[in-house]
Amino acid sequence: MNNHSVLFLITGLAYGGAETQLVNLAISLKKRGWKVRVVSMLPPQAFTEELKEAGIPLSTLNMRRGVADPRAVFRMLKILREWKPDIVHSHMVHANLLARVVRIFYKIPVLISTAHNIDEGGRWREVAYRMTDPLADLTTNVSRAAVERYIRVGVAPKNKIRFMPNGIDTTKFKPNKAAGQRLRNELGVDNYFVWLAVGRFEEAKDYPNMLRAFSMIVSKKSDVVLLLVGQGSLMEEVKKLASELKLEDRVRFLGVRRDVPYLMNAADAYVMSSAWEGMPMVLLEAGACGLPVVATDVGGNSEVVLNGKTGFIVPPRNPEALAQAMEKMMALPKEKRMEMGEAGRAYIEANYSLEHVVDQWEGLYMELLQRKGISLSGSL
Known part of the structure; x- marks a missing residue:
């Protein structure tokens, strides 16, 4: 004992x-x-x-x-x-x-x-x-x-x-496409390519970088939506920027959610735009749910996301590079994105369970x- x-x-x-x-x-x-x-x-x-x-x-x-x-x-x-x-x-x-x-x-x-x-x-x-x-x-x-x-x-x-x-609890965060599909229907995003980001609205997460990158994508594609989950001291500033960039119809602020594993299964890909990081739990969670990821090359991000294999890694504070990687992800055949997600799940289980x-x-x-x-x- x-x-x-x-x-x-x-x-x-x-x-x-x-x-x-x-x-x-x-x-x-x-x-x-x-x-x-x-x-x-x-x-x-x-x-x-x-x-x-x-x-x-x-x-x-x-x-x-x-x-x-x-x-x-x-x-x-x-x-x-x-x-x-x-x-x-x-x-x-x-x-x-x-x-x-x-x-x-x-x-x-x-x-x-x-x-x-x-x-x-x-x-x-x-x-x-x-x-x-x-x-x-x-x-x-x-x-x-x-x-x-x-x-x-x-x-x-x-x-x-x-x-x-x-x-990461890989029994809680795991692929569950049925639950994901139900949530897509509930949110009314079934006909969209769904990007997800979960995190506090604070300086480190650099949401302005994400929104500027996303506005470049929206200018070319209409069937894309960005779901933002969380709260924080900069939330109103980020909402204001979304409005200035005319993204109100394409960015959804969902607040704090207790169903993040299901949201990860509802999304097509995960995006992180941080200016600095440690070892982000959300990247482990996204990987465990089988989501391909686009993330900035800060902290331990490139230790979790294997560039070209489980997602794409881009320089921080660079909306153009982030937008290009997101467009590259969206252009991949669905089967290839699923392969990336499966490789991510296997890597997380082996190293971060x-x-x-x-x-x-x-x-x-x-x-x-x-x-x-x-x-x-x-x-x-």
């Missing part, structure tokens, strides 16, 4: 890739017998029901976005003293830095910091990572490209950083615990 305990600390819980990854990992480890707890620095906005159903306690440090609150350190210390976890596994830059600071005041047996992006927000954060690196046992990142960059700019030394991929990734995390946890001389019973 596994008596080990892990506490996950994350900046906030919303419907994003890093948050989804943490929740999937927490629930999977709980099923494997680990004692699991989740702490969110900000009040959680998502996943509260999923964690509750799994029997995983969720706490918040009640911080406010953009406000440095020293009381969070004391709240975190209180939780640690009560719960005494073997491992603290923090996710995203603010949580990573907080966990390291807290370790000055409390002896955390094993501390792992996971970064979810190739660039977590400017030079000062990278300097903060470098200065606090001695307080962490290991830093991980979700793409090989990000790990290489972090070593190059001195965020973490080579012997203290590792690539650990995101994992959730069980495969949870196995890797469990192995890493045990390796670090043993290195610290912590026995299988969980005691020092």
Whole structure:
């Protein structure tokens, strides 16, 4: 019986890739017998029901976005003293830095910091990572490209950083053409070539790039539609741009949806226009659903989308290149697009299935615990 305990600390819980990854990992480890707890620095906005159903306690440090609150350190210390976890596994830059600071005041047996992006927000954060690196046992990142960059700019030394991929539930995200067809009928898009994009309306996702590329396509073809799923601080700006580009009839803003696997089956292809990324969960999800992809060459995108085999990779911030790749995808025979989708599904299953990734995390946890001389019973 596994008596080990892990506490996950994350900046906030919303419907994003890093948050989804943490929740999937927490629930999977709980099923494997680990004692699991989740702490969110900000009040959680998502996943509260999923964690509750799994029997995983969720706490918040009640911080406010953009406000440095020293009381969070004391709240975190209180939780640690009560719960005494073997491992603290923090996710995203603010949580990573907080966990390291807290370790000055409390002896955390094993501390792992996971970064979810190739660039977590400017030079000062990278300097903060470098200065606090001695307080962490290991830093991980979700793409090989990000790990290489972090070593190059001195965020973490080579012997203290590792690539650990995101994992995807390939039983939830899978081809289901019948459900996809029903949704096409429901949305009234059956006679269109359907592009799908799922993601927060924030600067990193560069939706203006996507809309400008899409407007070039619409000027030549009328039987095409773009479905946008998500919300975010720039949503109204993106809607305004769609209006300025006269795309109101061709771009549908669907908001937050809980049926993304079905939407992926309803689409003909997936598009991502990001200016920067880590290892996007949505690309793993699209691949697992058998969707061919057009994506920008940022972060781990080219690790997930095999150019020419499972989709097309294009330079970022280049609407012309994005439009050309989208047109190239649309011009392919349906059978060829389906072949691309099938190759994508096989590649995701082999490299990024959730069980495969949870196995890797469990192995890493045990390796670090043993290195610290912590026995299988969980005691020092």
